[in-house]
Amino acid sequence: MKSLKFAVLPGDGIGPEVMEVALEVLQKAIDGSGYTLETTNAAVGGAAIDEHGEALPPSTVKVCEDNEAILFGSVGGPKWESLPPAEQPERAALLPLRKHFQLFANIRPGLLYPDLVAASPLKTERIPEGIDIVCIRELTGGIYFGQPKARRELPDGDIEALDTMIYKRSEIERIAEVAAQTALKRDKRVCSVDKANVLTTSVLWREVVTAFFAKNYPEIELSHMYVDNAAMQLAREPNQFDVLFTENMFGDILSDEMGIVCGSLGMLCSASLGLEMNSLGHPFGLYEPAGGTAPDIAGLGVANPCAQILSGAMMLRFSFGLDEVASRIENAVRQTVESGIRTGDIAFGLEAVNTRQMADAILTHL
Ligand SMILES: NC(=O)c1ccc[n+]([C@@H]2O[C@H](COP(=O)([O-])OP(=O)(O)OC[C@H]3O[C@@H](n4cnc5c(N)ncnc54)[C@H](O)[C@@H]3O)[C@@H](O)[C@H]2O)c1
Ligand SMILES: CC(C)[C@H](C(=O)O)[C@@H](O)C(=O)O
Numbered sequence: 372m373k374s375l376k377f378a379v380l381p382g383d384g385i386g387p388e389v390m391e392v393a394l395e396v397l398q399k400a401i402d403g404s405g406y407t408l409e410t411t412n413a414a415v416g417g418a419a420i421d422e423h424g425e426a427l428p429p430s431t432v433k434v435c436e437d438n439e440a441i442l443f444g445s446v447g448g449p450k451w452e453s454l455p456p457a458e459q460p461e462r463a464a465l466l467p468l469r470k471h472f473q474l475f476a477n478i479r480p481g482l483l484y485p486d487l488v489a490a491s492p493l494k495t496e497r498i499p500e501g502i503d504i505v506c507i508r509e510l511t512g513g514i515y516f517g518q519p520k521a522r523r524e525l526p527d528g529d530i531e532a533l534d535t536m537i538y539k540r541s542e543i544e545r546i547a548e549v550a551a552q553t554a555l556k557r558d559k560r561v562c563s564v565d566k567a568n569v570l571t572t573s574v575l576w577r578e579v580v581t582a583f584f585a586k587n588y589p590e591i592e593l594s595h596m597y598v599d600n601a602a603m604q605l606a607r608e609p610n611q612f613d614v615l616f617t618e619n620m621f622g623d624i625l626s627d628e629m630g631i632v633c634g635s636l637g638m639l640c641s642a643s644l645g646l647e648m649n650s651l652g653h654p655f656g657l658y659e660p661a662g663g664t665a666p667d668i669a670g671l672g673v674a675n676p677c678a679q680i681l682s683g684a685m686m687l688r689f690s691f692g693l694d695e696v697a698s699r700i701e702n703a704v705r706q707t708v709e710s711g712i713r714t715g716d717i718a719f720g721l722e723a724v725n726t727r728q729m730a731d732a733i734l735t736h737l
């Protein structure tokens with residue numbers, strides 16, 4: 372038996388709830404395939420603060436380093452919001468993990484099945500065929516990581532705080548390559564989103580992206596859009612996009628918008644990849660739902676597990692090369708949703724099921 376060796380970091384809030392059933396789905400999907408799951412659990416986020424006194428204990432980093440991929444839940448929540456900002460789960464665990472493994476390429480598919488259009492806040496006639504776009508978000512640069520970050524009291528008693536937005540040409544080129552490779556497997560259209568009418572980093576972004584595509588990928592149709600317009604266009608006509616390509620913070624904001632336009636954040640999975648390969652010769656990656664710990668429904672057992680399950684499918688595809696198994700999981704999720712079995716966030720008129728029932732239905736479609 373060959374083993375699929377990955378780290379499991381459930382985190383906080385709905386993280387452990389959706390992780391538990393996602394692992395069952397992965398297990399069933401590989402049953403009889405000659406593979407076995409070899410998972411190692413590690414504490415992260417608020418759960419790790421409670422257990423070990425820090426959000427990202429060295430032992431957790433070690434577990435991640437010793438594995439071929441990371442399946443991540445989500446971190447954060449009201450319980451830890453009163454801690455000093457630098458110690459909070461998001462900043463002290465998730466961002467350092469992304470940086471540590473240089474996971475600069477965040478891939479978030481915005482897929483709305485035709486049967487689910489009623490769950491989108493958009494009018495059905497605007498999206499009769501559903502939605503199929505993908506957001507490529509730069510994940511280890513920009514204002515999230517730029518130094519200095521500071522907060523200080525001024526002589527007149529006022530207070531100021533600053534974040535710094537920095538991009539290097541090399542950082543822009545390496546994520547442009549990911550956008551291009553993604554587009555080549557799709558409709559060969561990339562829309563690069565920036566704020567080049569205001570930001571210096573965006574001026575560089577646009578220059579570098581334009582030159583990069585002209586030189587390396589003339590067959591791809593490249594367009595540029597300001598981020599404010601992109602936010603509006605995404606709500607107006609999402610299918611005008613094929614690959615939506617942008618920097619870190621714009622991608623964070625636009626991908627949540629894409630999530631709801633595609634029915635629910637509970638459906639939005641993601642893969643974060645770098646250049647490092649695992650011992651199997653596939654990209655090492657971190658796979659996580661794009662949404663958070665959903666404190667408003669955590670503990671109730673009603674969260675939508677699809678984003679976590681689909682993140683697991685992305686892991687099988689990218690980090691283990693198991694395309695066929697990944698597709699089977701994606702089909703099982705799709706068939707379940709199409710059969711009308713839905714958690715509350717996507718039920719819209721149908722009777723809502725809970726996390727367990729949703730997962731059971733997905734299991735029966737495998
Ligand atoms: N990757 C991560 O770890 C991650 C991502 C985003 C937010 N967060 C953290 O999560 C906490 C809550 O953040 P927030 O409330 O702004 O965003 P959120 O994504 O947790 O929740 C926003 C809304 O979406 C809903 N939602 C999200 N996932 C869902 C699912 N699977 N099923 C059903 N509904 C779902 C929630 O119920 C809520 O109404 C914060 O601490 C935030 O920093 C973590
Ligand atoms: C929790 C937070 C740090 C994170 C981000 O902003 O990248 C999240 O919102 C996401 O979209 O993955």
Ligand SMILES: [Mg+2]
Nearest residue numbers: 623624627661
């Ligand atoms: Mg986000």
